[in-house]
């Protein structure tokens with residue numbers, strides 16, 4: 255299977271290039287960077303330690319039609335252009351970019367009428383399981399416990415709260431039959447008054463090289479449950495995205511997530 259990796263020079267792009275070379279079912283045929291990048295035309299080997307026999311030069315997405323599936327871990331600003339090319343070329347796409355606006359999420363939904371798309375804020379198997387566990391906890395404890403979601407990431411991360419924290423919040427809100435936007439509290443300061451039990455709190459930590467930690471706290475009087483996931487390598491996200499790419503090949507147009515990929519629905 256031939257893969258196009260968008261944002262190939264980014265942290266996730268490099269993790270994907272490394273992960274793909276160990277998989278003999280996959281060949282990266284397009285390692286894409288932005289049009290203005292000084293890397294265009296240079297060998298991927300200059301930036302990433304890949305030993306595979308077939309290693310492409312960095313290129314610009316859309317120039318060559320040489321991929322079965324596209325993987326996009328870039329920034330929200332690049333999303334629409336990438337979707338337009340995937341729809342035009344009828345290419346399935348795995349999207350990992352977070353920090354998307356409601357309009358951008360709608361654009362993914364619209365593109366999924368024409369091509370198959372997997373979109374997940376977190377491609378690790380562990381976070382997919384954690385999200386299901388949080389639904390269970392909300393069902394059992396949600397009427398009386400205070401719910402807080404705490405996340406920590408590296409100093410370079412631009413969006414907050416993380417896409418994963420928001421997705422966990424959405425899953426809990428869905429389970430409680432409430433709208434997250436009406437119940438979310440993003441940070442507290444000063445005289446906040448007593449906590450409203452019907453809210454879901456979010457706390458964000460940024461520092462150093464933390465790959466990605468998430469905790470969902472269900473705190474009641476007399477006991478609390480904490481569900482925590484800690485990623486110790488970006489390879490966990492990269493391997494999940496490659497698994498999603500293989501799963502997506504030959505699927506009909508539609509919007510899928512990691513629970514579909516893992517057969518958990």
Ligand SMILES: NC(=O)C1=CN([C@@H]2O[C@H](COP(=O)(O)OP(=O)(O)OC[C@H]3O[C@@H](n4cnc5c(N)ncnc54)[C@H](OP(=O)(O)O)[C@@H]3O)[C@@H](O)[C@H]2O)C=CC1
Pocket residue numbers: 260261262263264265266267287288289291327328329330331332349350351352353374375376377378413417491
């Ligand atoms: N779903 C998941 O499991 C995971 C999701 N993520 C998300 O993936 C995204 C990328 O993360 P990370 O790799 O750490 O970020 P980086 O900043 O390291 O990489 C971002 C990449 O996007 C490229 N890019 C930015 N703007 C454009 C544009 N307009 N057109 C084309 N390419 C562009 C950058 O190119 P340049 O260098 O030229 O600016 C760079 O290669 C984030 O949204 C992050 O939250 C991260 C990890 C896991």
Ligand SMILES: O=C(O)C1=N[C@H](C(=O)O)C[C@H](O)C1
Pocket residue numbers: 352353375376407411415416417418419465466467
């Ligand atoms: O930017 C990151 O690094 C990560 N982003 C994703 C998110 O926003 O949830 C997933 C992971 O936690 C790493």
